[in-house]
Amino acid sequence: MKLKGWKEVTPGAVVPEAGSALKFKTGSWRSFRPIWIEENCIQCLFCWLYCPDMAIKVKDGKRGEFDYNYCKGCGICALECPGKKGKKAIVMEEEGK
Amino acid sequence: MAKIVAVTGNEASANALRQVNPDVCAAYPITPQTEMMQRFASFVSDGMVKTELILVESEHSSLSACVGASAAGGRVITATSSQGLALMWEILFIASGTRLPIVMPVVNRALSAPLNIHGDHSDAMGARDTGWIQLWSENGQEAYDNTIQAFRIAEHMDIRLPAMVCMDGFIISHSIERLEYLEDEEVRDFVGEFKQMYPLLDLEHPVSYGPLILPDYYMEYRKAQADVESKVAKVVLDVAKDFEKMSGRKYGLFETYRLDDAEIGLVILNSAAGTSKDTVDEFRDRGIRAGLLKPRLYRPFPYGEVGEALKHLKAICVLDRADAFGGSYGPLFLDIATSLYPYQHKPMLVNKIYGLGGRDYLPAHAELVLNELVDITKTGAVKNLKEYIGVRE
Numbered sequence: 001m002k003l004k005g006w007k008e009v010t011p012g013a014v015v016p017e018a019g020s021a022l023k024f025k026t027g028s029w030r031s032f033r034p035i036w037i038e039e040n041c042i043q044c045l046f047c048w049l050y051c052p053d054m055a056i057k058v059k060d061g062k063r064g065e066f067d068y069n070y071c072k073g074c075g076i077c078a079l080e081c082p083g084k085k086g087k088k089a090i091v092m093e094e095e096g097k
Numbered sequence: 098m099a100k101i102v103a104v105t106g107n108e109a110s111a112n113a114l115r116q117v118n119p120d121v122c123a124a125y126p127i128t129p130q131t132e133m134m135q136r137f138a139s140f141v142s143d144g145m146v147k148t149e150l151i152l153v154e155s156e157h158s159s160l161s162a163c164v165g166a167s168a169a170g171g172r173v174i175t176a177t178s179s180q181g182l183a184l185m186w187e188i189l190f191i192a193s194g195t196r197l198p199i200v201m202p203v204v205n206r207a208l209s210a211p212l213n214i215h216g217d218h219s220d221a222m223g224a225r226d227t228g229w230i231q232l233w234s235e236n237g238q239e240a241y242d243n244t245i246q247a248f249r250i251a252e253h254m255d256i257r258l259p260a261m262v263c264m265d266g267f268i269i270s271h272s273i274e275r276l277e278y279l280e281d282e283e284v285r286d287f288v289g290e291f292k293q294m295y296p297l298l299d300l301e302h303p304v305s306y307g308p309l310i311l312p313d314y315y316m317e318y319r320k321a322q323a324d325v326e327s328k329v330a331k332v333v334l335d336v337a338k339d340f341e342k343m344s345g346r347k348y349g350l351f352e353t354y355r356l357d358d359a360e361i362g363l364v365i366l367n368s369a370a371g372t373s374k375d376t377v378d379e380f381r382d383r384g385i386r387a388g389l390l391k392p393r394l395y396r397p398f399p400y401g402e403v404g405e406a407l408k409h410l411k412a413i414c415v416l417d418r419a420d421a422f423g424g425s426y427g428p429l430f431l432d433i434a435t436s437l438y439p440y441q442h443k444p445m446l447v448n449k450i451y452g453l454g455g456r457d458y459l460p461a462h463a464e465l466v467l468n469e470l471v472d473i474t475k476t477g478a479v480k481n482l483k484e485y486i487g488v489r490e
Contacts (some may be wrong), residue, residue: 003313006317
């Protein structure tokens, strides 16, 4: 992609385009990876609600696998996950292990 | 029809703000600005303006609220002095870098420590490199006129930068002077309706403010901002021309006083320029060709124009009502020296620091300095490049 020159950038660094975070893949920042354990998932969608990016994909009202392109590994989903009978449906694992 | 009144500088500025009728004002009280926002708050309470007044817990918060309100799409004001301006420091850069045309009267006051509430220019001089436009005002009339013009300059579509309007604390802010007010309708027509470029509240066109800009783009945004600054002087002159048509009062980038055929000259900001003009007259009566230059647009500084106006002089004294610590010279001196640097034949320069913390600047001080300039033109030698005047040994 050709980078813009100084005459082409918007005043004040305003981003005049909605949803442009889609173009900015931040998955490589991650040092911990959330793992979804489907059998413990009650489909409450807390993870989708709390995710600060768009790493939780929801289809037909149900969550599926993570989209790791947008997951920085912050761990908020794992923290908020109520799980089932005391067992979490999302756990964090160190990358590279 | 102009209305002639006797008011303080603070009251005059508050009335200019009332006539502009901004959308949002977020302010915090600080001496000597307090009276201005107190009066403006009364206008809000009395329903004389439609302004949403936000009372905050600090100046860091007041300017932060202004940034949000301006990005949302409003015409926004605040006002401050001294420590308040210092506390705004972080957000000053955010307002200018985000290109938000917030207008802020600054009632100049010394910085602590030692604690002092009186007038000097340390506060605004500390903010001179923040990307804000700075207009400086000799008296209440200029503070009033500059405040009105500041909106047109800051909000000009080629500019879109925040602007400070400076006046001397107490000396101007609390002294009652004869002033001419414009009619409310005249001011409203002059400033026109405000339109934000990318209003956050325009839900049909969603935008993001304050993104992270990494090394691949940061310099492009900075270069773009620097380029905007090069356009400010022309806009200031265009707005001044329109203002003169309405008011009959003439403004430029700076004021020159008996300077065209002068051999020696003073460069001085704000209220002390008035005192100095009287002394220049006395020297002229004695046949000494003295003159004066008083900057008005201090940021961005019109180096080229100032250099052209001063280059023919033999000796100049730049008087600073603020010192720049670190073994440096007064801020105004540094700018004047820079403006004269490109010329092969330059005037001799000296720098005097005066009037700190509200210390009176007297005609005797101007006389002392002009006599020294006469000596310099005779001997061709500068004894002290920088010196405090009006200070006890």
